[in-house]
Amino acid sequence: MTGLEVCVDYDAIAHNVGVLAERAAGAQVMAVVKGDGYGHGLIETARAARRGGASWLGVAQPGEALTLRAADDAGPLLTWLYGPEVPAAALIRHGIDVSVGSLPVLEAIMRGADEAGQPARLHVCVDTGLGREGATLEDLPGVLDAVAHGRAEGRVEPVGLWSHLAWADAPGHPIIDEQARAFERAIAMADEMGVSFEVRHLANSAAVLTRPDLRYDLVRPGIAVYGLPPVPDPEGRDFGLIPAMRVTTTLALVKRVGRGQGVSYGHEYVTDRETVLGLVSVGYADGVFRSAGNRAGVSIGGKRYRIVGRVCMDQFVVDLGPEPGAREGDEVVLIGPGGPTAREWAEAAGTIDYEVVCRFGGLRAKSGDV
Ligand SMILES: *Cc1c(COP(=O)(O)O)cnc(C)c1O
Numbered sequence: 401m402t403g404l405e406v407c408v409d410y411d412a413i414a415h416n417v418g419v420l421a422e423r424a425a426g427a428q429v430m431a432v433v434k435g436d437g438y439g440h441g442l443i444e445t446a447r448a449a450r451r452g453g454a455s456w457l458g459v460a461q462p463g464e465a466l467t468l469r470a471a472d473d474a475g476p477l478l479t480w481l482y483g484p485e486v487p488a489a490a491l492i493r494h495g496i497d498v499s500v501g502s503l504p505v506l507e508a509i510m511r512g513a514d515e516a517g518q519p520a521r522l523h524v525c526v527d528t529g530l531g532r533e534g535a536t537l538e539d540l541p542g543v544l545d546a547v548a549h550g551r552a553e554g555r556v557e558p559v560g561l562w563s564h565l566a567w568a569d570a571p572g573h574p575i576i577d578e579q580a581r582a583f584e585r586a587i588a589m590a591d592e593m594g595v596s597f598e599v600r601h602l603a604n605s606a607a608v609l610t611r612p613d614l615r616y617d618l619v620r621p622g623i624a625v626y627g628l629p630p631v632p633d634p635e636g637r638d639f640g641l642i643p644a645m646r647v648t649t650t651l652a653l654v655k656r657v658g659r660g661q662g663v664s665y666g667h668e669y670v671t672d673r674e675t676v677l678g679l680v681s682v683g684y685a686d687g688v689f690r691s692a693g694n695r696a697g698v699s700i701g702g703k704r705y706r707i708v709g710r711v712c713m714d715q716f717v718v719d720l721g722p723e724p725g726a727r728e729g730d731e732v733v734l735i736g737p738g739g740p741t742a743r744e745w746a747e748a749a750g751t752i753d754y755e756v757v758c759r760f761g762g763l764r765a766k767s768g769d770v
Pocket residue numbers: 432434480564603604605606620621622623624630
């Protein structure tokens with residue numbers, strides 16, 4: 401069979417959430433399952449994360465949150481990324497927590513609450529320095545003031561105050577502490593204005609693993625849930641996390657060629673001896689990074705081989721060496737135990753492992769879940 405097979409080990413996801421819950425040491429865990437569970441499948445990942453001890457789930461898009469409710473997920477669930485077109489009434493009716501970082505969105509949420517006939521469970525997002533979502537510290541008092549009014553009118557129920565870090569994967573970076581101080585100022589501002597929140601949350605995976613002081617009441621790990629640590633483990637054990645995604649295909653063709661044979665478009669690789677080439681019939685149309693040509697590796701029969709020459713739309717070639725044991729139909733591991741890691745692909749392709757699993761995971765839907 402050709403084509404990519406993407407398998408997800410959901411027990412690994414449950415295990416990883418357990419590891420993170422232990423690290424969170426008393427803070428609650430919100431498993432971030434945006435981006436179709438970082439390519440691992442939204443619904444299945446959500447179930448595994450709950451099983452592993454995530455009391456909360458977090459998604460960027462409202463549609464993802466509604467999909468989880470339609471799949472009978474009933475626990476605390478936050479969505480944070482939308483403009484005033486947010487389907488607020490539907491979210492509120494489904495008991496989904498919503499985030500606001502601006503007055504126009506807060507107005508839309510309050511109108512939704514009126515329509516739903518119940519208050520919106522609200523998390524106020526502060527931009528402490530990421531320069532992305534949330535109200536700046538300058539704009540925060542205006543938002544908090546409107547939240548206080550909304551609360552008095554029974555239209556909103558303040559639940560969380562939160563922010564997101566820009567440099568957490570570079571432990572020791574001064575911006576981390578700057579953001580933490582800004583977050584403290586936001587908390588103090590809310591206190592002074594008499595707006596109290598049940599949970600304050602700031603930490604992503606990297607912060608959960610490296611900054612115990614930033615865990616607050618709730619942590620929001622994403623990438624670590626999938627077994628991919630964003631920072632090195634000083635003990636060299638990947639914090640006990642297990643990568644959940646396995647990507648495989650099969651060898652389509654094995655053939656002997658002479659010395660001096662150029663391989664694939666542009667002959668960017670030329671054999672320096674008589675050797676055997678293996679053809680793998682997946683390419684960039686299947687999510688294999690073209691930029692990983694001549695760099696990334698795969699594993700066949702427990703041995704590592706480098707991709708040689710350019711990755712094409714539907715295929716790439718590996719040099720199996722003069723006396724390979726490999727044959728047509730053998731399994732080719734692109735990512736997984738006994739093969740390369742998502743991080744190795746990321747390094748070969750000049751990206752991050754987040755994009756690697758999202759990209760390959762995008763095929764999971766196409767190739768059928770396993
Ligand atoms: C994606 C995301 C996270 C998770 O980040 P990781 O680095 O994957 O742990 C947490 N919070 C917000 C707001 C996010 O967008």
